[in-house]
Amino acid sequence: MKHILIAFLLLSSFGGRVALAADAPVAPTAQDTKKALQEKQNAALLDRIEKHLNSIHSMKSAFIQRAPDGTTMEGTLYMERPGKLRFDFGKDAPFLLVSNGSLLTFVDYDVKQVSRWPIKKTPLGILVDKEIKFDKSVEIPDIIRFAGLIKLPVIDPKRREYGYIVLIFEESTLDLRAWESVDAQGYVTRVALVNPEYNIAIDKKRFTYRDPRPKRHGPRRR
Numbered sequence: 001m002k003h004i005l006i007a008f009l010l011l012s013s014f015g016g017r018v019a020l021a022a023d024a025p026v027a028p029t030a031q032d033t034k035k036a037l038q039e040k041q042n043a044a045l046l047d048r049i050e051k052h053l054n055s056i057h058s059m060k061s062a063f064i065q066r067a068p069d070g071t072t073m074e075g076t077l078y079m080e081r082p083g084k085l086r087f088d089f090g091k092d093a094p095f096l097l098v099s100n101g102s103l104l105t106f107v108d109y110d111v112k113q114v115s116r117w118p119i120k121k122t123p124l125g126i127l128v129d130k131e132i133k134f135d136k137s138v139e140i141p142d143i144i145r146f147a148g149l150i151k152l153p154v155i156d157p158k159r160r161e162y163g164y165i166v167l168i169f170e171e172s173t174l175d176l177r178a179w180e181s182v183d184a185q186g187y188v189t190r191v192a193l194v195n196p197e198y199n200i201a202i203d204k205k206r207f208t209y210r211d212p213r214p215k216r217h218g219p220r221r222r
Contacts, residue, residue, distance in 0.1 A: 061196035068187035082130035123165035
């Protein structure tokens, strides 16, 4: 019994010393301090970008699009938050990409087909949210600075199958200069903005389209 009691006391004493050692504060290393400072700076930058994007309620801009195969096209972008977009490639273009506030629609006039997705489920949804937030609902794996620009990958973890978007800002002004849409297979489509105009009135008709599908009897579901 005496030996058991001594053993218990020794274990208790040893355990107490371990607990005290574990509770003792550990001085942060230089690497920890640098990481904490970087995280604080990144959070402040994201807050500034949020405020800047949320100050833009509408936009009209020429754009240049580069497809994954290297081909380029030009057109005019119309945007109105929340939810409205139009990529107009010109009167002679056989296709159109437009969002009416809830559905992003791709119209192919050559084959008379219409494809639609909820705008919120696409990578473009972050640009036209009612309130743009870089919170826990999205992942931002890194903030990349180069040549006076900031690249911000924004990933919706619930919708990885739709790909993600990389927003590209002018570092000095935080103006949105371009973005890259990365699909699920890793193919990248880049859209560069040219001479954007902010917070202007846009005709509501810009966010509608002519349906190329043959008419049928009865109402068509839209």
